[in-house]
Amino acid sequence: MTQSPGPAPVDPTAEQVADDLAAVVGRLLRRLRSSSSESLLTPTQRSVLARIEDGGPATTAALARAEFVRPQSMRLTLGALEEQGLVERAPDPEDGRKSVMSITDTGRTTLAAVRAAKRNWLAEAIAAELDGAERRSVAEATALLDRLVGS
Numbered sequence: 001m002t003q004s005p006g007p008a009p010v011d012p013t014a015e016q017v018a019d020d021l022a023a024v025v026g027r028l029l030r031r032l033r034s035s036s037s038e039s040l041l042t043p044t045q046r047s048v049l050a051r052i053e054d055g056g057p058a059t060t061a062a063l064a065r066a067e068f069v070r071p072q073s074m075r076l077t078l079g080a081l082e083e084q085g086l087v088e089r090a091p092d093p094e095d096g097r098k099s100v101m102s103i104t105d106t107g108r109t110t111l112a113a114v115r116a117a118k119r120n121w122l123a124e125a126i127a128a129e130l131d132g133a134e135r136r137s138v139a140e141a142t143a144l145l146d147r148l149v150g151s
Contacts (some may be wrong), residue, residue: 002034027041030122032118032121032122035117035118035120035121035122036113036114036115036117036118036121041110041114041149042077044067044069044077045077045080045081045086046111046114047067048063048067048074048077048078048081049086049087049107049110049111050111051066051067052087052101052102052103053107053108053111054105055100056102057090057100057102058100058101059092059098059099059100059101059120060074060075060078060099060101061074061098063078063101068099078101081101081107082101083108083109084106085104085107086103086104086106086107086110087101087102087103087104087107088101088104089101090102126138
């Protein structure tokens with residue numbers, strides 16, 4: 001007696017995959033944020049510090065536009081970062097009435113530590129929870145996600 005193979009699997013809709021992926025990515029981001037909570041940086045401060053490191057010195061107004069916040073809010077964030085010695089202010093070479101903010105060596109070290117904590121948590125979770133085949137699947141999914149966000 002042969003068994004019937006059962007119903008054929010149904011491909012999920014793009015909307016179902018999008019909903020599930022958004023939920024999982026949200027949870028992953030929250031876990032990554034909490035993995036580096038020993039630093040004294042808020043998520044906004046981390047984002048601004050990373051933006052300055054990646055994009056170079058910038059004015060308060062340019063950073064506010066890039067982060068989608070009001071200049072007043074950005075001034076508060078930059079003030080907190082400056083107080084901690086993570087950024088420094090210098091006159092804008094193009095307009096002496098303005099200032100540009102640059103990351104300091106302490107800022108780079110702090111940002112590197114935050115990134116390392118996140119990477120270490122994720123690597124440990126992957127090593128503890130996934131076998132080799134599952135790690136390959138995650139690597140393949142990561143390449144697909146990279147393709148999605150690159151388009």
